[in-house]
Amino acid sequence: QKEVEQNSGPLSVPEGAIASLNCTYSDRVSQSFFWYRQYSGKSPELIMSIYSNGDKEDGRFTAQLNKASQYVSLLIRDSQPSDSATYLCAVPRRDYKLSFGAGTTVTVRA
Amino acid sequence: GAGVSQSPSNKVTEKGKDVELRCDPISGHTALYWYRQSLGQGLEFLIYFQGNSAPDKSGLPSDRFSAERTGGSVSTLTIQRTQQEDSAVYLCASSTWDSSNQPQHFGDGTRLSIL
Numbered sequence: 001q002k003e004v005e006q007n008s009g010p011l012s013v014p015e016g017a018i019a020s021l022n023c024t025y026s027d028r029v030s031q032s033f034f035w036y037r038q039y040s041g042k043s044p045e046l047i048m049s050i051y052s053n054g055d056k057e058d059g060r061f062t063a064q065l066n067k068a069s070q071y072v073s074l075l076i077r078d079s080q081p082s083d084s085a086t087y088l089c090a091v092p093r094r095d096y097k098l099s100f101g102a103g104t105t106v107t108v109r110a
Numbered sequence: 111g112a113g114v115s116q117s118p119s120n121k122v123t124e125k126g127k128d129v130e131l132r133c134d135p136i137s138g139h140t141a142l143y144w145y146r147q148s149l150g151q152g153l154e155f156l157i158y159f160q161g162n163s164a165p166d167k168s169g170l171p172s173d174r175f176s177a178e179r180t181g182g183s184v185s186t187l188t189i190q191r192t193q194q195e196d197s198a199v200y201l202c203a204s205s206t207w208d209s210s211n212q213p214q215h216f217g218d219g220t221r222l223s224i225l
Contacts, residue, residue: 031211032211032212032213034213036216042218043199043201043216043217043218043219044153044201044216045216046213046214046215049213051211088153090213090214092211095166096141096158096160097143097155097158097166098143098214100152100153102152103152
């Protein structure tokens with residue numbers, strides 16, 4: 001079982017729709033979870049951190065965490081063409097490294 | 111405030127040459143990481159520095175790769191006798207001391223091309 005798994009992409013959504021990205025993790029004791037956005041040819045950029053069960057909203061982004069189900073998701077509301085990128089789920093390991101998912105590529109159609 | 115700074119942004123060199131890549135982390139960040147990302151691929155962990163502790167070199171792909179971190183701040187990744195398969199983007203990231211719960215912040219990377 002991979003440490004972090006993301007739903008396979010690519011994900012194509014029309015402009016204005018909600019993009020839903022899913023991530024599961026294997027280590028039950030994980031306490032923090034991060035979403036990074038990576039534009040083509042650029043480095044990963046942190047867009048969301050979540051530490052507690054429930055929802056966390058930041059602008060058009062909402063992260064949802066369910067530790068019992070070992071599941072974290074990212075919703076992008078009112079998707080814009082500028083949201084087209086690869087989104088990486090990351091979970092810290094006990095050895096202080098980050099485990100990254102393979103990423104989900106999102107394309108927002110104008 | 112300044113983010114993670116990497117230099118050079120691009121490097122083109124001939125096979126067999128040595129290269130040095132530099133990373134200047136965010137001020138106050140004691141944890142520093144090097145990753146490699148080949149075209150269309152995920153992030154490959156290379157090496158991790160935390161404060162004055164011995165670095166975790168478990169991700170270095172061969173003994174041609176080495177890294178050091180001087181004074182707990184700037185880090186240099188050195189690749190000796192470069193090969194074409196070393197062509198990739200090399201990313202540096204840093205985080206605060208409690209890196210088990212804190213996110214890593216990435217620099218813009220160095221795009222390395224081996225001819």
